[in-house]
Amino acid sequence: MTTTAPHHPGLRDFYENPAVPVASGPSRTLRQARVLATALGPATRHPRTVLDIGCGDGTAAATAAPLLTGHRVIGVDWSQDALTRARTHLPYTVRGELTALPLRTAVADAVLFSEVIEHLVDPDTALAEIRRVLRPGGHLMLSTPNLAAWYNRALLLAGVQPVFSEVSLRAIHGRPGKEVVGHLRLYTPRALREFVTAAGFEVVGLKGAPFHGVPRPLRPLDRLACARPQLASILLLHARKT
Template identity: 75%
Template sequence: MTTTSTTPRTNAEQRPHGLRDFYENPDVPVASGDARSLRQARMLAAALGPAASGGGVVLDIGCGDGSAARVAAPLLTGHRVIGVDWSQDALRRASGHLPHVVRGELTDGGLPFADGSADAVLFSEVIEHLVDPDSALDELRRVLRPGGHLMLSTPNLAAWYNRGLLLAGVQPVFSEVSLRGIHGRPGREVVGHLRLYTARALREFVAASGFDVVRLAGAPFHGVPRPLRALDRLACAVPGAASILLLHARKA
């Protein structure tokens, strides 16, 4: 990995004026890696079990372009998967992968679903983008039925390579100091990360939000350079050092 720095764009009209404008920009990546999506989908399918008559309702909150739900769909046969996002551009792209997409926000009552109406929530690579993750988990808890499943994934601040980068005085991968460019860390894409979690912090935060943590697992990161990908997959055996954290919790 090499440290790169990009120069801020000079055209003020191209710069995001706020987070909403940033996420409505079609050039901002909204997809995540299939390896992470597949591991998360397998965890959710195992938790839900075979679909009963009528199946369950699975909400993909912050669905982006629908790629995570596309990967999960073959494992969730019989369940109704609904994509939810605040970005109209993301919903347009997600509609090519999902039969049901709706607009919603992670504010108090911002999701267009009744209390206790969902059997499971997929929350893939979303929490790191939020200004107010506390209110977001309150809203997810509201729409989940008692005992409903939360499947959350997020980048790991303490990923194996980030530990070395910090020792070298380099900004960790996944962290961002600007919405306009990369400064002081490896990578080329600005994706709008506001918060990062270690395995311990994520467990404690989710538990404090009214959930029982069932399992924490690791997943690889698609952006790791090819020569290091085998090592990244091996690191998944120790979730606290993996690139991506996969957490399964149930509404208490």
């Protein structure tokens, strides 16, 4: 999970808390990086600029970096605490809010947007800003939990709050799990496709990824579910600016 600029004072305090997780799982980061590396091509002739927006502590970018050798990766986050930690992994960082990124128009070839959109009060403005800073044809690699994950379907039928959803920033109520992670919005695959398309992107592909928080006995089933994004724990979306 990465963090970015919340507007409500309570959310700001929550995301500045060092105890709040700020890193995506390495498995899904590598999956995204492989797709992005293929899309960008080798950096020998034309190094590209990649923005990791909501970079958190920089571990996701550091995990992806070997697959993006030669390209310039810049971490962007609102949390000063997260950026302080990110600088141990990234040579370039920028502090900025997604409502108004401190970056020129059409400055980036690609944006990594991992585990961020579910934390936003205003995802519409966020995607508009991402589209603004991307060059024509630029790539968006977005990941977010799947509201319609296979186990969430069963939990809802049983009247249990779905995994990934939150009703409080102070404690967990009515759902499995042990960590409060501040999710404000959740997407099904269909909703995510429609939302990103409406924001001015062409969806190139949508894949599934496993979730590290699934109980160990159920992890083989969770990996099998990745074959169908509609049932997977995590959604990995690749889109291009139109």
